[in-house]
Amino acid sequence: MSASVSDPVASPEGGDGTPLRRAIGPKLLLLFVIGDILGTGIYATTGKVAGKVGGALWLPFVIGFVVALLTAASYVELVGKYPKAAGAALYTQKAFKVPFLTFIVAFMVMCSGLSSASAAARAFSGDYFAEFTDFFPPTLIAILFILALAALALRGVSESVKTNMVLTLVELTGLLIILAIGAWAVLSGDGEPSRLGEFQAEGSGYALITSVLGATALGFFAFVGFEDSVNMAEETKDPVRAFPRAIFIGVAVTGTIYVLVALVSSLLVDHRVLEGSSGPLLEVVKAGGLDFPPKLFALIALFAVTNSALINIMMASRLCYGMANERILPRALGRVLPQRRTPVVGIVFVSLLAIGLVSTGEIAGLGDTTAFLLLCVFAVVNIAVLVLRRDRVEHQHFRTPTALPVLGAITCLILASPLSDRSADVYIRAGVLLALGVVLWGLNKLVMRSRGEAEAG
Secondary structure, eight states, rough: OOTTTTOOOOBOOOOOOOOOOOOOOOHHHHHHHHHHHHHHHHHHSSSHHHHHOEEEEEEEHHHHHHHHHHHHHHHHHHHHSSSTTHHHHHHHHHHHOOHHHHHHHHHHHHHHHHHHHHHHHHHTHHHHHHHTTOOHHHHHHHHHHHHHHHHHHHHHHHHHHHHHHHHHHHHHHHHHHHHHHHHHHOOOHHHHGGGGGGSSOSSSSSHHHHHHHHHHHHHGGGTTTTHHHHHGGGGBBBBBHHHHHHHHHHHHHHHHHHHHHHHHHHHSHHHHHHTOOSSSSHHHHHSSSSSSOOHHHHHHHHHHHHHHHHHHHHHHHHHHHHHTTTSSSOGGGGGOOOTBBOOHHHHHHHHHHHHHHHHHOOOHHHHHHHHHHHHHHHHOOOOHHHGGGGGOOOOOHHHHHHHHHHHHHHHHHHHHHHGGGGOOHHHHHHHHEEEEEHHHHHHHHHHHHHTTTOOOO
């Protein structure tokens, strides 16, 4: 039986009756959130964002920061109210009680995590790895990378989260190095401050708006991750109290760092050079006045994208576990490895899907697909938090001001719309994934009926 909603500290159990282990305390959760947000987005897609907006690279990250905070407030309220592993799928089901919508939302969240992990795998095998060798085919490196992280995730949540803590400190160090290089450049009089006000778009005001929205939509990929943490609610000690502080501080810290890194990147490197690199921050290191070894920074960046991929594989597998317990997916996906207490079937399933996605696109396309899918989900979650105000629970929890989820839903829908000047392949990839979800929904429904199982909701 899953943990009761009225008892947020009840011991959760998997589909085979084996409980997950509550191993995450408040400090570890904060580092987990920061580590989940930091990583592939800022290390790999900064250049592609610059290519869309120009030298005013900081602006999309400021807008993305605001949108992330609005939606984070909704997640904080909902995870405090329903501290269970299924995240957005659980909130959608409780708010709308439409099993098909619940499945689609859950499937979109899972696919967003897998496309993010695939983007991280592509980033790992790109320019940062090429600093050491370009002998091995990038696709092979990306596949082996995912398999290695799946093996780590199978060992246990404690091992995975502690690895995340170490990698978070490493990737944070890398971004602080970028900020130090920027500070040195400013003090030395280097860089081109005039770039900070330059926009790539030419012509009408509409072109400027769509270019900024497009850059913001892609840059939003750097902010995703806070939503993943709610899927660890059943493995967190006192989740009702731990999550508000962890998510708000995590988003604030990472957002501030992102804006500063964007300022430094544009100050030191032309946006065309950034756009042409899969390791844009490496270009910043090479252009800076400090004699910092590029290979060392490349190694730090490899750790950063590793962290992103590890957390996304963990979160997607926990989502499978949660959906299985809610009977949205077959119960087998909720099976837990008895000795390690990790969702073994879910980890294998999502890792295979991530490997398949690696061959469908490059970093920018996979990152934008992640952002698009999650923006759609975030719009639903922001609406769900308002609908669920009528549902009372016995324990106290955080409640966000009503205006925030309203603004969150509107901004997410705008960034997900064609106004964001998104390439067609992103919509095609997302459409194919959703079509696959519809097929899986139909098959699962038939299996449940043949077994006489009741549907969720």
